[in-house]
Each structure stands twice: as C-alpha cells, then as structure tokens.
Amino acid sequence: ESTMAPQETVSEQANTGKAPRRKIRLSVNGKYYYVGSDIPPWTTLVDFIREQVQLSGTKYLCREGGCGSCTLVATIPDLESEGGSKTISVKACQSLVYNCAGWSIETIENLGNRRIGYHSLQKALTGFYGTQCGYCSPGMVMTMYGELKSSGALTSEQVENALDGNLCRCTGYRPILDAFKSLAVDAPEHLKNKLTDIEDAYKVKCPNSGELCKGSCSKKETNGYNHSDNGCSSFGNEPSDDLEVKADDVTWYRPATLNGVYKILKQLDSKYKTRIVVGNTGQG
CATH class of the missing domain: 1.10.150.120 ([2Fe-2S]-binding domain)
Structure with missing residues (x-):
C-alpha cells in the first residue's frame, strides 16, 4: 500500500532534482523531534505524543475526531498569508504525525x-x-x-x-x-x-x-x-523539500509542489493502493 500526502502549505517552486528527505521535524512544547522510518506512516499524533514523547496528559477515546479529548494546540503555516502562521486546535486522533512537519505543538503539560x-x-x-x-x-x-x-x-x-x-x-x-x-x-x-x-x-x-x-x-x-509561548519557537524551520519515508509496507510521500504530486502518481504502479491525505477526516 502506498500513501501519498501533498503538502499544500508549501509554496510552489521549481523541481531541484534533490533526493527527498527521509525525516520530518516537529516540536512538542518547544522540544524538537525527528520522525523517520522508525515510525509507521499511519501513526496518529495522539499515539506519537503518548508513546514516543511520553506525555500522557493528552487523552483519546473515540479515535474518530468526535469527542475532543485528544485536542492539542498547534502553530501551522497560514495558507492565506505568505510566510505567516496561525494557531489552531487539533484533534490529535485524526492527525497523522507525518502531516505535522514543521508544526509547533503544545500539550496540556505545557500550560x-x-x-x-x-x-x-x-x-x-x-x-x-x-x-x-x-x-x-x-x-x-x-x-x-x-x-x-x-x-x-x-x-x-x-x-x-x-x-x-x-x-x-x-x-x-x-x-x-x-x-x-x-x-x-x-x-x-x-x-x-x-x-x-x-x-x-x-x-x-x-x-x-x-x-x-x-x-x-x-x-x-x-x-x-x-x-507559555515557547511551544512556537521552532515554527517555520521545516525544510520545504520533497519527503519520502518507507516503513513496513507503506511509503509516505509529501511532494513540495503540485508537479511533484503528478510525478509520483505517474510513477506508482497501478497494483498499489494510493490514498491522498490532507486532514485525514476519512479516518473518523
């Protein structure tokens, strides 16, 4: 199975021909974390926070985005403002960790x-x-x-x-x-x-x-x-290169341009199941 996620928050740019990155970086309560092939692409943010970061204040219950017990706060790129950012509440049971590249996340422990x-x-x-x-x-x-x-x-x-x-x-x-x-x-x-x-x-x-x-x-x-504002200290530092991470039988792609999306779709064998992930609300 192949999972492909275009990163809509990155501005269009020419293909540099560079090899795609193999890890993403995000911050949790001001501390950097690098995520690569050791974490399966289907890992949700709530599982990453609880199991890898080992902060258990964030709860989960429905795993469908319906109860709000897993809510976190994240500073993310603002699509309507070039180079800007915005702060939102996030249902961590639906957000896949590989979709959180460059995010600055705050948990209840940070308050x-x-x-x-x-x-x-x-x-x-x-x-x-x-x-x-x-x-x-x-x-x-x-x-x-x-x-x-x-x-x-x-x-x-x-x-x-x-x-x-x-x-x-x-x-x-x-x-x-x-x-x-x-x-x-x-x-x-x-x-x-x-x-x-x-x-x-x-x-x-x-x-x-x-x-x-x-x-x-x-x-x-x-x-x-x-x-507490230190959770936003790392925002904007995530490189905008293409990302490709393989774990188990799944490959996660995050192309930096729309042309990169088309290129990946063309090169994928038809025998693979492909899913485009943005908000991952289909999981709920």
Whole structure:
C-alpha cells in the first residue's frame, strides 16, 4: 500500500532534482523531534505524543475526531498569508504525525501543573467544579486555549461555539461553560463575581467576608493567557523539500509542489493502493 500526502502549505517552486528527505521535524512544547522510518506512516499524533514523547496528559477515546479529548494546540503555516502562521486546535486522533512537519505543538503539560502553577483556564475550570472524572478536561482546556491564542480574547459566544466538538459525560456542561465564560470579555456579572479577577481564578472566597484567600496556597501565580509561548519557537524551520519515508509496507510521500504530486502518481504502479491525505477526516 502506498500513501501519498501533498503538502499544500508549501509554496510552489521549481523541481531541484534533490533526493527527498527521509525525516520530518516537529516540536512538542518547544522540544524538537525527528520522525523517520522508525515510525509507521499511519501513526496518529495522539499515539506519537503518548508513546514516543511520553506525555500522557493528552487523552483519546473515540479515535474518530468526535469527542475532543485528544485536542492539542498547534502553530501551522497560514495558507492565506505568505510566510505567516496561525494557531489552531487539533484533534490529535485524526492527525497523522507525518502531516505535522514543521508544526509547533503544545500539550496540556505545557500550560501548567502543580510544580509551576496552573494556567488561568485550568484554574477557572477547577474553581467552577467543571471536572469530575477528568478525562475530557485536558481537551476542554486545550480547545479554549487554542481559541484564545488565535483570537486574543474570548466572548461567551466563542466559548459555546468552540466547545461544540468536546463531549463530557459527567458534569452536564453547565459548570464547564460557566468556567470559561467567566473569563470572557462579555462575561455575565454573576459569573464574574465568582472569580473577581482572571488571575484569581483558582483562589477561594471566604463565605463570611467575601475576600479572597491570602494564604500561602494562593501565592503561586502564572502569567494568565501568556503563560507559555515557547511551544512556537521552532515554527517555520521545516525544510520545504520533497519527503519520502518507507516503513513496513507503506511509503509516505509529501511532494513540495503540485508537479511533484503528478510525478509520483505517474510513477506508482497501478497494483498499489494510493490514498491522498490532507486532514485525514476519512479516518473518523
């Protein structure tokens, strides 16, 4: 079987006649990873993150792009802006790792934890009791983080629309929506009063005085929305040469030009099954 994936994000250029590269490079939380024939071309991004990078915060459940538990945030080339980039939320169970060449990926581990402090989105979700079993929580937070990074601010409508692809089987959604809406620029007063300031999202109010806790547990601060941008440090460094990787009985092609696509299609024997991969939504 032969799998061929044209890279639409690379500008058209003349065929240099150079041999195709055998590896891709991507970054996860600011660290480079090189992927070659040791990783099968059908490996999904969520499996790569969990098994190779060994970060288990990203979950998976449906493997069909329907539940949102595997959501990551990635900075990728912007087709509408030459040399530009954009930040999006990605369903990692559908994204094949070889389609992620040059991507800068952020996982839930990059936002915050007990040692370094939590991101404001994480604090809000906790403060509104928006998590029970916790399996959907990383995907919920990363979906909102991607929306926040791409737009710069949140509205209540954005919160509802962005979470349309995330499922929760425990909380009934109300506390999750309330948590993220409390950080919106148009947040209702009753939600804003629950969290006086975005930086205080994780602090507890005294039921008697209404004041925020000032104990040592409240002194670990993070930088709110700008908590972590180092995941984008490697964007744009991926070479635009043709790529050809062979693993087991599958060959993955990523031509850099449209002419390269036609050339590969012509040279492939008709006995091989060929599939063009872009978003890989046919997998779901």
